[in-house]
Amino acid sequence: MTLGSQHKDKFPIVLSTLLLLLVLMVVLNLLFGSVEIPLGDILTVIFEGGKGVDEGTMLIVNNFRIPQTITAILSGAGLAIAGLLMQTLFRNPLADPSILGISSGASLGVALLLATSGIITGQAFVAFGLWSQIGITGAAFLGAMLVLFLIMFLSRRMGNIVSLLIIGIMIAYIAGALVGFVKFYSQREDVHTFVIWGLGSFANVSRAQLPFFTMVTLAALGLSWLMVKPLNLLLLGERYATNLGLNVSRNQVLIILIAGFLTSVVTAFSGPIAFIGLAVPHLVRNFLKTSDHRLLIPAVMIMGALLALFCNLIARLPGFDGSLPINAVTSLIGAPIVIWIILHRRQIYDSE
Amino acid sequence: MKSPVIHIEGLEIGYRDKSGSSVQLLPPIELALYEGDFIALMGPNGAGKSTLLRTLAGMHSPLSGKISLKNKDIARFDKREMSKMIGIVLTDRIDDFFLTVYDVVCMGRYPYTGFWGELKPNDHEIVMHCLQMVGMLNLAKRTMLSLSDGERQKVMIAKALAQDTPIIMLDEPAAFLDYPSKIELMHLLQQLAHEDGKTILFSSHDLELALSSADRLWLLGRDKEVQDGIPEQLILDGFIGDYFNRSDLNFNAESGKFFRSKPAGISVQIKGEGIRAYWMKQAVLRKGYSISDSLSNIQILISSKGFSLLIDDKERIFTTKLEPILHELQQI
Numbered sequence A: 001m002t003l004g005s006q007h008k009d010k011f012p013i014v015l016s017t018l019l020l021l022l023v024l025m026v027v028l029n030l031l032f033g034s035v036e037i038p039l040g041d042i043l044t045v046i047f048e049g050g051k052g053v054d055e056g057t058m059l060i061v062n063n064f065r066i067p068q069t070i071t072a073i074l075s076g077a078g079l080a081i082a083g084l085l086m087q088t089l090f091r092n093p094l095a096d097p098s099i100l101g102i103s104s105g106a107s108l109g110v111a112l113l114l115a116t117s118g119i120i121t122g123q124a125f126v127a128f129g130l131w132s133q134i135g136i137t138g139a140a141f142l143g144a145m146l147v148l149f150l151i152m153f154l155s156r157r158m159g160n161i162v163s164l165l166i167i168g169i170m171i172a173y174i175a176g177a178l179v180g181f182v183k184f185y186s187q188r189e190d191v192h193t194f195v196i197w198g199l200g201s202f203a204n205v206s207r208a209q210l211p212f213f214t215m216v217t218l219a220a221l222g223l224s225w226l227m228v229k230p231l232n233l234l235l236l237g238e239r240y241a242t243n244l245g246l247n248v249s250r251n252q253v254l255i256i257l258i259a260g261f262l263t264s265v266v267t268a269f270s271g272p273i274a275f276i277g278l279a280v281p282h283l284v285r286n287f288l289k290t291s292d293h294r295l296l297i298p299a300v301m302i303m304g305a306l307l308a309l310f311c312n313l314i315a316r317l318p319g320f321d322g323s324l325p326i327n328a329v330t331s332l333i334g335a336p337i338v339i340w341i342i343l344h345r346r347q348i349y350d351s352e
Numbered sequence B: 001m002k003s004p005v006i007h008i009e010g011l012e013i014g015y016r017d018k019s020g021s022s023v024q025l026l027p028p029i030e031l032a033l034y035e036g037d038f039i040a041l042m043g044p045n046g047a048g049k050s051t052l053l054r055t056l057a058g059m060h061s062p063l064s065g066k067i068s069l070k071n072k073d074i075a076r077f078d079k080r081e082m083s084k085m086i087g088i089v090l091t092d093r094i095d096d097f098f099l100t101v102y103d104v105v106c107m108g109r110y111p112y113t114g115f116w117g118e119l120k121p122n123d124h125e126i127v128m129h130c131l132q133m134v135g136m137l138n139l140a141k142r143t144m145l146s147l148s149d150g151e152r153q154k155v156m157i158a159k160a161l162a163q164d165t166p167i168i169m170l171d172e173p174a175a176f177l178d179y180p181s182k183i184e185l186m187h188l189l190q191q192l193a194h195e196d197g198k199t200i201l202f203s204s205h206d207l208e209l210a211l212s213s214a215d216r217l218w219l220l221g222r223d224k225e226v227q228d229g230i231p232e233q234l235i236l237d238g239f240i241g242d243y244f245n246r247s248d249l250n251f252n253a254e255s256g257k258f259f260r261s262k263p264a265g266i267s268v269q270i271k272g273e274g275i276r277a278y279w280m281k282q283a284v285l286r287k288g289y290s291i292s293d294s295l296s297n298i299q300i301l302i303s304s305k306g307f308s309l310l311i312d313d314k315e316r317i318f319t320t321k322l323e324p325i326l327h328e329l330q331q332i
Helices: A011-031 A039-048 A055-090 A102-121 A130-156 A161-184 A188-199 A210-225 A228-234 A238-243 A248-270 A276-288 A293-315 A326-350 B049-056 B079-083 B101-107 B121-133 B149-162 B179-196 B207-213 B231-236 B239-244 B274-286 B323-330
Strands: B006-012 B014-016 B022-024 B029-033 B038-042 B064-069 B086-089 B167-171 B199-204 B216-219 B227-229 B249-252 B257-260 B267-271 B298-302 B307-311 B314-319
Touching (some): A011 A039, A011 A276, A011 A293, A039 A055, A055 A210, A055 A228, A055 A248, A055 A293, A102 A130, A102 A161, A102 A188, A188 A326, A210 A248, A210 A293, A228 A238, A228 A248, A228 A293, A238 B079, A276 A293, A276 A326, B038 B049, B038 B207, B049 B167, B049 B199, B086 B149, B101 B121, B121 B149, B179 B199, B207 B231, B207 B239, B216 B231, B216 B239, B231 B239, B257 B274, B274 B298, B307 B323, B314 B323
Parallel strands (some): B038 B199, B038 B216, B086 B167, B267 B298
Antiparallel strands (some): B006 B029, B006 B064, B014 B022, B216 B227, B249 B257, B298 B307
């Protein structure tokens, strides 16, 4: 019992409700898709190795539905935590995982890969089949990490965190401009591939890549949990945090590293996904009425996973041909959430 | 003799720029602070108040010299030890939407907590006690955003109290407060120093406030020796006037106030005693005239009936109110 003590009694109820909803969302995500599979079959595949279920169904559940659901959970949780860390670090409610230009770095990586392979081989990148997906993931990750290291390098030369924020935004503009150039000189098919990647998808992670993606994301999520005390102290601002014994610059670097790494990994595998990182921390703070990171971190993880699964479900609603671009869905759902929170807050504030 | 809580020897403060050359703000400082001291750090803007305060709090490195806290060199303190030695109160606003008064004061206990920052029942008792000391217990559940500036300042003092440090340093604690809140704040700090034995150092550019409440002043002026003394002595010795005066401002040692000096330099002689003479003087000074003790061709006579203005021994006006006199003075 420390921060937000008067709301802590509510916390177990909120958390168990969120977990319950998460289970429900997982089931719905496994259930719905282009092919109708009864719930019984899905449960059999998961818990009994698929006895008596035909091979086609097993293939769909094992190779598509399960990886996609897990990817959505991890991507949502990862982006939401990255957003929370950035918002606390910069003490800015509009900060999100893309604020330091990391996702723009990923875009640039992908664009450069597509263009150079086109120039060297004279072929469109999609012609490389299976390898193209791994190549894109690798290029996105490299691009994102490159920006992250650039940010880390610059942050050591800089006294204050606000100038870092401005530099991050400028890096995003530069990367965006370079992507424009690259697109202009790329082949039509490659531009199309880039656009598709930019729309985001939780279906890019194959069964084979899944263990790696899961491990790396979980490790970074675990690390974020270790930062609760520094994060809480940073709420008071750098100078008060220093006076309370915190090594501020070291912890700022750690927070940027964790958030940047989460953003890099998720963007590499799922493409740039907007608004989850921005909306989820606000949503959770509003529900729990607290800024205590010991409560926020677990709740933000679950809420992030929940929102990603929900968007994934909407994107694959029956009636649409195939699935809608996930980035568009998260924006369509996330932006109104943010607007609602801001309006709701004004009411709280005005009534005081 | 007691040993000082803070001992400053040959301290030079300032900045080093990238080329390695340093900008020294003040001559070397030799000062000592003792338990229960309530000291105001005074000086015009740019004199180095904040730099000195930050240097003493270990948040800024000195150019040279030595600072000892309880006989231990400040350079040998690690961050956590420092957080248990000096609590600071800044003008930084806390703009988080959900942080409550209670939350913020709890942060003061963080130096005493483990890795997760979990507070023990004992810590909560301390937090409640500190809130009570600053009179904010009934507002414990309010969010910081919903408080007035004065209330916010008290919360930050409660935070510093929860830190349980022998020293509390405050940077411009009265800067955004209205007058009654300023007086209340000074009273609270005075009480903490005198009754609870805290050593309190605060910076301020509010001269009148510091003069009327601090035990001692440290007077700073750019490139001038730091003067240490009780406020009244510093006024009598002319240091306040010397350190603060600008070409368009003059310190009046009699009233302890600054007045705008008029280029014309008209001086007025006021004859009379008592409270009405006092306020007549204040009004004349406020208008930028100087008061002369010797014979002047402009005189104001204060009688039991009212005020009369004499110029060259001729009565220009007689009234029962102050304002007509000032109005008449302006006609000269």
